Amino acid sequence: MKNRVLLLLLLFVTPFALAQAQEKVNDELNALIRKHGLELSQAGEIAGWMTDVYGPRLTGSPMLDKATDWAQKTLKEWGMKNVHLESWGPFGRGWELSHFEMHATAPSYFPIIAYPKAWSPSVKGSGEVVYLQAGNEEELAAYKGKLAGKFVLFDTIRVVTEGFEPNARRHDAESLLEMANAPEPTPRPRRNYNNLGNTNFNQILWQFLADEQPLAVLDRSYKGDLGTVFVSGARTAEGRAQQEGQKVVPQVTLSVEHYNQIFRNLQRGLPVTLSIELQSAYTNPDGMEHNIIAEIPGTDLKDEVVMFGAHFDSWHTATGATDNAAGSTVMMEAARILLETIKESGIKPRRTLRLALWTGEEQGLLGSRGYSKEHFADFPPNSFTPQSLKPAQKSVSAYYNLDNGTGKIRGVYLQGNAEVAPIFRAWLQPFKDLDAATLSMSNTGGTDHLTFDAVGIPGFQFIQEPMAYFARTHHSNMDNFDHLVVEDLAQAATIVASFVLHTALRDEMLPRKPFETEEAKKEAEKR
Amino acid sequence: MKNRVLLLLLLFVTPFALAQAQEKVNDELNALIRKHGLELSQAGEIAGWMTDVYGPRLTGSPMLDKATDWAQKTLKEWGMKNVHLESWGPFGRGWELSHFEMHATAPSYFPIIAYPKAWSPSVKGSGEVVYLQAGNEEELAAYKGKLAGKFVLFDTIRVVTEGFEPNARRHDAESLLEMANAPEPTPRPRRNYNNLGNTNFNQILWQFLADEQPLAVLDRSYKGDLGTVFVSGARTAEGRAQQEGQKVVPQVTLSVEHYNQIFRNLQRGLPVTLSIELQSAYTNPDGMEHNIIAEIPGTDLKDEVVMFGAHFDSWHTATGATDNAAGSTVMMEAARILLETIKESGIKPRRTLRLALWTGEEQGLLGSRGYSKEHFADFPPNSFTPQSLKPAQKSVSAYYNLDNGTGKIRGVYLQGNAEVAPIFRAWLQPFKDLDAATLSMSNTGGTDHLTFDAVGIPGFQFIQEPMAYFARTHHSNMDNFDHLVVEDLAQAATIVASFVLHTALRDEMLPRKPFETEEAKKEAEKR
Incomplete structure (x- = not known):
């Protein structure tokens, strides 16, 4: 009798349990990530220095160099490894x-x-x-x-x-549903x-x-x-x-x-x-600019990489707070949360975690494209459609980006990659209480995840609360620290840290969308 | 049978018709006022010069003098009579x-x-x-x-x-009802x-x-x-x-x-x-400042006066648009509408219409109080409670004021004067389509109608749409022409013109609230 009940239970429960269990979620690590990300957040402190003291950070400017020094120093102090600059350019003059x-x-x-x-x-x-x-x-x-x-x-x-509409808003069910129901992205x-x-x-x-x-x-x-x-x-x-x-x-x-x-x-x-x-x-007479790179080394799969980043540069009339000290703060803070979580849990990431703070984004994703050209692909002159791929293109499981202001994460733009949906769905599940639950097949344009998408590496921008980003702060003279919502940055850093660590602990790399280089397309046409 | 129907009709209709007819409304004049105020509005033109060219208008400043010259010249060109300045002060230095x-x-x-x-x-x-x-x-x-x-x-x-609430709003049924149901004003x-x-x-x-x-x-x-x-x-x-x-x-x-x-x-x-x-x-070494006065002479009751005005001065960091070129524009435009209406209709006002553009309002209603001291009452030193009244206090039927920004008129604050309610109700009736219908027993503080109220002359401030007045423009560096809503000013000028003319054509002066001077109070106590 007992066995028959068990059998029945198995019959009914297993398919559901299997579906749920397909993607592993590490509750222990998530608890530590929440502790360091929400209770012991440093987001306000990091963002304060990045804006009040080291803003604005116009690409090519001496202030960006100072900010870059500070970021490297801070990352090293936290215990990040392989902290270094990678040149791209020439950009031109500062x-x-x-x-x-x-x-x-x-x-x-x-x-x-x-x-x-x-x-x-x-x-x-x-x-x-x-x-x-x-x-x-x-x-x-x-x-x-x-x-x-x-x-x-x-x-x-x-x-x-007259301003009868508010400057700032958060998503509501209607706007989130619209994204949840959005079709494939159009370029x-x-x-x-x-x-x-x-x-x-x-x-x-x-x-x-x-x-x-x-x-x-x-x-x-x-x-x-x-x-x-x-x-x-x-x-x-x-x-x-x-x-x-x-x-x-x-x-x-x-x-x-x-x-x-x-x-x-x-x-x-x-x-x-x-x-x-x-x-x-x-x-800046030599015209070369720099991205900031820092790592937490992996273990058994250390040659594979999980990347997370944001652009560090800004326009010049304020301190580049929501664009994009917000994203850079979240990514630095995610690195700090990961370091603390690894230290406290003893669990090492299998893949290498790599933080990238890009520059030259405001002039056309120049820093991340420079990085992509160096590591991932060859491009024809004046083109960002790759001609052929470099070996490292295969080793990056995912790139996570943040660059839509100070609003917290409400979900992920899947960038047309349907196969990651059940994975991200499982990883978001523990953060429902933080209001992050929506997956959209759509994308957002205009920032560095596109650089990865363009070479066939899964690159994602999170869905964020709109806040006053497009109405008031994005590229404005009022993009100052006071328009950052620090609790939202802490929430975002927590979720990013969890996504990065889960990507690094997974047995497989993230599934990729079908992708062909120009060369491969030509080959296919010939056949 | 016919007679009996008529009798019945009279029985039922007359009390209602009488109540409605108690206060005369001149539809012919209102039609002309609407034509000149709405179709042929000059509000934008007037406000443009008053702000872009003659703003800011800080009391004591050379720019206020230039603005004063322009206003006098403009009023004379329109055909206003007895256009002159009346000194008050000493104010101090500019x-x-x-x-x-x-x-x-x-x-x-x-x-x-x-x-x-x-x-x-x-x-x-x-x-x-x-x-x-x-x-x-x-x-x-x-x-x-x-x-x-x-x-x-x-x-x-x-x-x-973050700004989750809009900067600007208009009244809705709820906020208007609150005013309609408001009790007597408290000082x-x-x-x-x-x-x-x-x-x-x-x-x-x-x-x-x-x-x-x-x-x-x-x-x-x-x-x-x-x-x-x-x-x-x-x-x-x-x-x-x-x-x-x-x-x-x-x-x-x-x-x-x-x-x-x-x-x-x-x-x-x-x-x-x-x-x-x-x-x-x-x-401004002599320290004297000036109010601008202009009249349209009355006829059979020309020694009685209907006053309408607004403060002309402003603070200094913008061009004083909503505070208070708005009110001054509306009052100048009301004068212009009245001149055109009188010219076109041939109907002359019985009482004299007197426009007053005050200065020194921002430093404590100084201009209107100076005028009151000159014409209406004696005051003890450093007091605005009159000791005794001057004869002219009896000759002013009403004073209408506008100083709550650019928003159109939604009704009138009765300033605790219940007896004017049915009169104003009748006068507002023709402007229901312009959204002006609410009477509130309450008042607004802080502007020049208080000067009249303080000496027992019926003084009224209109209920206006709030717009972005207190949120953004009142005493701010952004109180510029662009934050004026010209259609709202035109609406206000139209209604003010109608109120002024109806006050001037009435058989009686407006009813007054019970009022006693300090002297009269002391006399009463002695008895």
Whole structure:
């Protein structure tokens, strides 16, 4: 009788239990990870230094070098192994801002909330304002000889509407369900913040501006208001502002209210004068930049690697807090949690854990792509579609990335990799109480996991709470420590640490999506 | 049979019709008012000049004088009569800002979003930061001799939380019902923005600071974030910063993020240095200020007056858009609508219509109180409770005020005057489609209708949509034209014009609340 009950139990329970048990979850390790990640979190401390003291971290800037030194030192102190820099490049020149002020002086005085675009050269002076209204070469010709010593208004007014919607939000069931139900990701182009719209006319326009030598070209924050200004890099006629020898017109982005006021007074026919003083310097003559790499060595499978990382660089008008001290903090903190967990449990990771803090992300994932080119694949010139793979491409089980602001993890973008779904589902199960449960077949664009995805290595970005990332902090002058939510960073570090360790302890590497290089495709076509 | 139906109809309809008809509403005039106020609105044009060109309008400043000239000229051009200035004062000295910049120079460079408090003197220099942590004289003594040439941090960190609530809102049924059901108003003290908390220790503290001569005393915006900074006047040990001969310590309010960053780095034990350059001048040696008065003459009851107005002055870090170009625009526009309506209809107001644009409101309703003292009552020294009344107090039927930002009118605060309720109810009836319908027995504090209420003249502030007034624009650096909602101003001007004209055409003056002067009270006690 007993046996028959057992048999019945087995009959009913086993398929379910098997399905659940397929992917191992180590509760003991998760308990330690939670202890070090949630109860003994260092996320606020790490993020504080990375922003208040070592921000901003513009690629190429002396401040990024200081931040890099601090990160290496900190990782070594914690006990990370093989802490080192890996060069990529040449990136071009660095840029350092040492003084900026701008004022309206007529028809009335006011200090202007404004920021130079990165790589703008020094300029000092005062002058009138001219609105450059030219959609073609003929219209442009009318301004010939008229812009020297002037401030050029480059934008029309942007109408500001009152903020009836909150700046920040968290996901709700509706928005999470939408992601859970999302179809396969569709490739989408990455927006290049550094050199917008280099159409033919734009090239002519920026060459004209470089020749005419206005004091500065002014635009207004393309979104945001009330003192929040979104700013990135200077535009040029051709190439990138950071290229050695590139002639850059001083470019300044104004708060929308101040820009609109100046524009309206010009429209009223009033004389509008401004003054500017911008002191900047180009730095870093060798043009090479560096990613920070640090490891926790594996054991029986130590030649296989689990990578986790985030970009460490930022734009320049704040301290790069949500973009991306948040992600870098979470990844450093995950490393620290892993070190503590390994120490306390005695359980060693089978695969090697490798932390990467990338640079040059803001100019086009340059650091991670440099790393990929060094380790994973050969690329044709000016392409990020690999021609052929290097052996190390096979040895990376997964890359986990964080770069969508300060919001905690609500799940994972599967990046079109359906086979990892049951694995991640099992690994997320213990973190349901921390609100991380959703898997989406979709992806997010624009950050370093794409570099791995592009060479056939499973690369994942986590689903994060949106918070005020796109509304207020991403690439803005207000991307400061105060807009980090430290408890959210602690939650994210805890989950990342668990994912990394479970990936490292697994019998198999993570399943990969079908992937073919350009060479393999050509071979296949021949057959 | 016909007669019996008529009789029945009369029996049932008349009491209701009478109640409704008690207060006359002139539909023909309202149609013209709507045409000129809504279809042919000039509110955006007026507000644009008042802010972009003639803002800020700090009381005593040369810019306020220019704005005053413009307003007078504009009112005369429209055809207003008896346009003139009426002096009040002495107010003290004016203040004009001609340059301001502030920078963090260590541990890293960044331009600081900050504003000098009004009446701060010129200062230029760079130096270290010291946190002044003193709650009593003994603790203060520890800083003796240590503050000269330093920047004094005056506040602790303010924790910033993410903006899950919108900046701006409009009323909904719930908030309007709350006002409709509100009890009699309770008197509440007006917050004095100019000289906060002059307790004994504060006097000692500010005298100490004046003696020690730091470069500047720094605090952080007491609310707001993301680039919005709330700033008003400088503090002093005794008296007001605008008083001739008053020694003022340079005082600067920083954006909360920048202040917090400086504060945290100081807590980390890092050297923090800043630089400042503030150029300001004291102006207006005679110390007298002016209200702007303009009239549309009445006819058979021309010695009686209907007043409508708003304060014209502002704080200094933006262009005083919602506080209170909004109200001043609405009142000027109401005057223009009235002129057009009178011209087109041929109907003349019986009572005289008098527009008043007050100054010195931000320093304590000083302009309207000066006007009241001149025309309506005698006051004991340093008191706003009238001792005895002047004859003109009897001749003002009502005063209508607007000073709660850019939001349209949703009703009227009755200021405890129950007898005006049915009158205002009737006058609002035609504007139900414009969402103005609520009467509240409550009041709002803090603006010039209180001056009239204090001398027994019916003074009313309209109920307005809250918008982002208290969250973002009121006394902030972002109180700019872009945060005006021009359609809302047009709606308000339309309703104000109708109220003013109906008040002027009424057979009787508006009913008054019971009111006794101090003298009358004493007389009553004697009896």
